[in-house]
Amino acid sequence: MRDVLVLTTGGTIEKVHDWQTEGLGFEMGGKAQIADLLHNARCYHAALRELMMKDSLDFTDADRQAILDAVVAADESAIVVSQGTGTMELTARFLDGEVGEKTVVLTGAMCPHSFGRSDASFNMGGAVIAAQTLPAGVYGVMNGRVFAAGELRKNTQAGRFDLPSA
Amino acid sequence: MRDVLVLTTGGTIEKVHDWQTEGLGFEMGGKAQIADLLHNARCYHAALRELMMKDSLDFTDADRQAILDAVVAADESAIVVSQGTGTMELTARFLDGEVGEKTVVLTGAMCPHSFGRSDASFNMGGAVIAAQTLPAGVYGVMNGRVFAAGELRKNTQAGRFDLPSA
């Protein structure tokens, strides 16, 4: 058991260029972009588990249940869940109140890690720290801010997550 | 006043390629790499101030005093100090106990932000979150871990910061 568990589920942060479709897709089978991200970061005390590779807009409650099951089953009490930003707030509400003594931090990216310029490493770096420093509960970390599960809300016009008062 | 103040002082995180010396150097005059890093991260609630551009191995106590003065003078109570890893622990000890009600988080990188693969964004993302979530005091955030000022110690053999027990 390591100190932190990172569960990756897909989303923008994991997207890579697919030359066959000439669009964005996922690399399946143990080639998660977040493995590359954690390696660059020299973050050796985080374990990575690939739960699924999906757009979060395609998440069903069964997918959210699978995330909750993985959280509950984990030996680690500091857990990062990486997913698409589109329904991050739905996952937060789904998990909220169900994670016991664990600290669960949702994160993701507005631009894939595979691009030359991305917010992926910054967000993941914040989420890994938040998972170790915040009290038990469910949170989101995006773009340098911590959000309580109930406050997490994507501003789809501006491409960021704002505080409720902002 | 923004929510977080980032003070950059140079160090590996700020290094760029200098084609004239064919080595690494700094870009002076408002071209901090951390400005680019925060822009990629969409971290709009952090203000950036360039304090100096030096290798931390060249830091004198006058430099550390300048950092402390900037911390004390800041309106923000959440402050990240970015510097070289070589003497990060000396700065931590210098600041420790002198920052009052502020949370000051030291960070940096083992590989410059200007490279294709770097730990810079991950570390800065963690430091920005730690500065907002930890109690007042002085800390280091590197490679996904938080260190108390007295525990911060670079493992120069392994190229990372280890916990005291590790």
Next chain:
Amino acid sequence: MRDVLVLTTGGTIEKVHDWQTEGLGFEMGGKAQIADLLHNARCYHAALRELMMKDSLDFTDADRQAILDAVVAADESAIVVSQGTGTMELTARFLDGEVGEKTVVLTGAMCPHSFGRSDASFNMGGAVIAAQTLPAGVYGVMNGRVFAAGELRKNTQAGRFDLPSA
């Protein structure tokens, strides 16, 4: 007049991440990725002109005529046309025999320049050299090979351009 004219028309090489659609798109209005590419390359003797920003699969004969018109009107005799790989061979056949004393080289990329790892700079570097060294006529340069206009053919299974015999 510079030594080489680069006409950009869009295609994969110019694609950037569009966080609003969460897919790939173009940056309009003088923000061509190829400007960034040529700047990194220190290729100061090439002029860049943005002709359109389209997927080459959407090219009509009117678009190809616009490319030919720009080639014919150019003061430069060494011309690179950058476009999507999907219909590069159609543009080659359209231009072939119509460019007089000019050397016209088509190029593009299988992966956008905006990604961390791309074939864009390599292909463009080859095309700029070919435009200055080959006799008048129409060619394609992709992945380190020169193709005569009549031989240019995308291997959509393998994601590359092969020689006729290959």
Next chain:
Amino acid sequence: MRDVLVLTTGGTIEKVHDWQTEGLGFEMGGKAQIADLLHNARCYHAALRELMMKDSLDFTDADRQAILDAVVAADESAIVVSQGTGTMELTARFLDGEVGEKTVVLTGAMCPHSFGRSDASFNMGGAVIAAQTLPAGVYGVMNGRVFAAGELRKNTQAGRFDLPSA
């Protein structure tokens, strides 16, 4: 035998960040940056051979002789020699007139391939094309230009290679 042989000898193009020295160094033992470059470029018809890993300012005539020996011994007649820019013109003069029916193109970079923004792929893309299209002889390809062996001259003030008249 492939169509093109690339001989790498070190130089700025091959430099990587060395966290132990906090400067630039080489990765030894089959980890040439140019292997990564050619892979990104999908340039499958070029063979890569690592001849040495040195700064070109440290080249001796014995090193230049080793390059010439490798050129003469090669089965390929299209050969790219990658090296530091500092003494590229000395290698060009050393090889000039000695390569028989082969086309030998010298190239390199002002900024290492391992940085986020580099001229490495652009230069290598041009050199690979020049090696296949120019008559037998010795040339340099840098920043989108072809130089005859006798004309190759680094403008150390401007960080580029200029034409004699420029």
